[in-house]
Amino acid sequence: MGISKQIETTMENSSMIRKMFEEGDRRRQLYGEENVFDFSIGNPIFEPPPEVQQNLLKLVQSNEKGTHRYMPNSGYPATRQYLAKMLATDSGLSFSENDIIMTVGAGGALNVIFKTLLNPGDEVIVFRPYFMEYNAYVGNYAGSVCAVDTKDDFRLDFNALKKGITAKTKAVLINSPNNPTGVVYTSDELDQLGNILREKSAEFGQPISLISDEPYRKIVYEEPAPSVFPHYENSIVATSYSKDLAMPGERIGYIAISPKHQDHQLLNGGAVLSLRILGFVNAPALMQRLLPLVGDVCVDLKPYQTNRDILYNHLTEIGFTCVKPGGAFYLFPKCPIEDDLAFIEAAQELNLLLVPGSGFGMPGYFRLSYCFETEMIERSLPVFTKLAQQYQLTD
Numbered sequence: 346m347g348i349s350k351q352i353e354t355t356m357e358n359s360s361m362i363r364k365m366f367e368e369g370d371r372r373r374q375l376y377g378e379e380n381v382f383d384f385s386i387g388n389p390i391f392e393p394p395p396e397v398q399q400n401l402l403k404l405v406q407s408n409e410k411g412t413h414r415y416m417p418n419s420g421y422p423a424t425r426q427y428l429a430k431m432l433a434t435d436s437g438l439s440f441s442e443n444d445i446i447m448t449v450g451a452g453g454a455l456n457v458i459f460k461t462l463l464n465p466g467d468e469v470i471v472f473r474p475y476f477m478e479y480n481a482y483v484g485n486y487a488g489s490v491c492a493v494d495t496k497d498d499f500r501l502d503f504n505a506l507k508k509g510i511t512a513k514t515k516a517v518l519i520n521s522p523n524n525p526t527g528v529v530y531t532s533d534e535l536d537q538l539g540n541i542l543r544e545k546s547a548e549f550g551q552p553i554s555l556i557s558d559e560p561y562r563k564i565v566y567e568e569p570a571p572s573v574f575p576h577y578e579n580s581i582v583a584t585s586y587s588k589d590l591a592m593p594g595e596r597i598g599y600i601a602i603s604p605k606h607q608d609h610q611l612l613n614g615g616a617v618l619s620l621r622i623l624g625f626v627n628a629p630a631l632m633q634r635l636l637p638l639v640g641d642v643c644v645d646l647k648p649y650q651t652n653r654d655i656l657y658n659h660l661t662e663i664g665f666t667c668v669k670p671g672g673a674f675y676l677f678p679k680c681p682i683e684d685d686l687a688f689i690e691a692a693q694e695l696n697l698l699l700v701p702g703s704g705f706g707m708p709g710y711f712r713l714s715y716c717f718e719t720e721m722i723e724r725s726l727p728v729f730t731k732l733a734q735q736y737q738l739t740d
């Protein structure tokens with residue numbers, strides 16, 4: 346075959362997920378859209394808040410010249426000033442526009458960060474279970490992901506972290522609120538994490554960056570998700586508006602580098618260059634101009650919270666074990682059997698589409714997304730009960 350061996354192998358490895366999507370489509374055609382309960386993807390079906398459309402209309406109708414041209418690679422100064430002000434209030438640190446680089450979503454931000462940071466052979470520590478795209482993003486720059494365990498309740502396991510850090514560790518990557526567990530790390534946890542990274546940076550004589558992937562930061566139910574910046578100086582945030590404005594297709598996000606990062610200047614210059622030479626050039630202009638206009642708006646969290654409560658209560662009532670998520674829109678229950686792939690297939694036979702924990706580096710679990718209409722979720726409950734009965738979890 347005439348394509349890259351690495352891509353060919355990755356395609357083969359991801360064929361399981363692809364097969365699952367194909368099976369979902371086959372079932373929708375066979376049994377009708379309304380009889381297939383698809384909990385597999387984190388693509389919100391809700392529309393962006395009305396402020397998004399209102400302000401986009403104003404922007405496209407404006408006669409201001411030059412708004413579709415190239416701009417500084419890091420993005421429009423006005424947008425970055427707006428974000429710097431917001432981050433300063435949020436973290437108590439003195440952010441300026443020079444600490445912000447606008448990106449093509451959080452995925453684009455992470456690629457720019459890894460391109461900037463990694464030498465071949467460098468390691469990035471992640472906590473299992475984790476978003477599998479991290480393997481590809483780190484691998485793109487010849488780095489490797491080193492996954493360490495979390496505790497039973499998916500909270501950070503600091504002993505595992507300490508053992509995982511070596512002279513090759515360039516960064517630790519966290520994601521809170523978490524995909525797939527919904528766990529939100531507390532200020533105490535971030536403090537402990539910061540202390541360990543400080544100690545280990547000193548031990549190995551090089552700064553270990555903390556990269557915080559935060560596209561779900563505003564999607565929280567009981568407690569807010571604290572900023573990482575006050576807890577560790579060598580922090581870098583990668584984030585986007587894909588989830589909180591429900592517009593993942595518009596691909597707008599940013600990188601924020603702590604003004605206290607030891608390699609602050611170098612990182613900033615490197616990231617701007619990386620953004621350009623990766624071919625992103627700059628983040629979408631229209632979306633950059635939208636951000637200061639919509640301010641702090643967020644999708645309505647009520648439907649998500651309702652969905653979380655309905656599903657969490659039902660699944661635990663019928664015998665599944667599950668950590669109650671504090672944010673994002675995913676649940677990550679334990680499978681009643683070890684073989685998560687066999688369990689997912691059994692669910693599929695009932696037209697229930699779930700994602701195996703293996704897809705997050707954690708076999709024996711499954712993920713379901715709940716960014717869908719509550720009505721669909723309510724209709725699916727008897728099907729979950731039937732599934733639990735098959736495994737004698739409930740009568």
Ligand SMILES: Cc1ncc(COP(=O)(O)O)c(C=O)c1O
Binds near residue numbers: 520585
């Ligand atoms: C944990 C996590 N990080 C990053 C991304 C990528 O987000 P974006 O659409 O902003 O690139 C996602 C998307 O689902 C995600 O779940």
